[in-house]
Amino acid sequence: MVAFRVMRKSYSITLADQSLIRSNCQMKFEDLYELIRPIAECASHSEILALTSNVSAKLDFEFYSIVIRRIENLVENNVVINHNYPEEWEEIYRTRSYFSKDPANSPLTFSKPSLLWSEVSDTEVFRAAKEFGIGDGVTCTVRGSHHICSVSFAVRKKDVCPEMMVGAQFIIPYLCNSVICIAETELATAPILSEREKECLKWVSEGKTSWETSVIMSISERTVLFHLSNIQQKLQTTSRAHSVAKAAILGLLNADLFSGDPFKLLK
Structure with a gap:
């Protein structure tokens, strides 16, 4: 059995896992292990995003997606x-509006x-995807204490x-x-945003x-910028889009107040 640590959580690769990989995958077990090991060193969303891109490419997948949402509010707005x-x-x-229809998000x-x-x-979503040129794929989902994360890998028209x-x-x-460990570590020290x-x-x-x-809120533009x-x-972000994304993940935006786009870049 091979054991290693990922973001303060320990995982084990059993002999059965190793046997399955060796018998079904052209990549050597050691190669897969080398892809997994850097996960333990990821400390930010930008690092895990880059690693996900790298891993999917090395497995010959052309597309990837990471979906993270708060368990307390599974509506599309907090995704x-x-x-x-x-x-x-x-x-x-x-x-x-495929997000709510996508079986991978159900x-x-x-x-x-x-x-x-x-x-x-x-299903409607995957028929449309194939018509567009996105073919087969796989989605895995993990549930944490406060977040659910789904990662998908996909290819073009081939299976x-x-x-x-x-x-x-x-x-x-x-x-x-x-992804969940990073999000929940941030959640533990999340700042408080005022209603304004x-x-x-x-x-935004x-x-x-x-x-x-400023016009909508009846305040000056200078106050908005402030x-x-x-x-x-407070959020240690670098842009407005980054702020919106991080606030959504931390649950700092009320569902009845926030109606933003789930396609946000969390760096």
């Missing part, structure tokens, strides 16, 4: 999605160790070969656990400029 799908597909996914799948896209290929699928199903849960700061973020999330926000600057300092 952050990172991905490398084409912008055209993102636009289709948005405009057709609470019914959270209890399953993995969702093979071939099992739900006849996923068994070797790729075994590698993905083996590695993705470790990526999910790392939350309202500023609401309008809907694409309003500082001037438009609130946004305070928010970035």
Whole structure:
């Protein structure tokens, strides 16, 4: 048995796991282990995002996505999605409200160790994906104390070969656990935003400029900029979009107040 630590949590690779990988995957077990080991060193969302991109590519997947949401509020508004799908597909996914229709995002799948896209290929979302040029894939979901994280790997029009699928199903849960550990570590020290700061973020999330926000809130533009600057300092973020995403993950935005876009970049 090989044991190692991922973000203060210990995991073990059993001999049965090793046998399964060796018999089904062209990659050597040692190669998969080398892909997993850096997960233990990830301390930020930007690091885990870069690692996810690297791992998916090494397993010959062309696309990846990371979806993280608060357990206390599973509505679409408190979700952050990172991905490398084409912008055209993102636009289709948005405009057709596919997030709520996507089987990979359904609470019914959270209890399953993995969702093979071939099992739900006849659903509206996956039919549209194939028409666009996104083919087979796999999604694994892990539930933490306060967050749920789903990571998906996908290819273009071809099917996923068994070797790729075994590698993905083996590695993705470790990526999910790392995302959750980072999010819940941040949650433990989350700052408090004022109601005015939350309202500023609401309008920013809907694409309003500082001037438009000032008119809506009946305050000066200078005051809006002051609130946004305070928010970035409190959340230790580098941009408005980053602030909205991090606030959503930390549960600092009320569901009835926040109606932003789930496709936010959390760096």
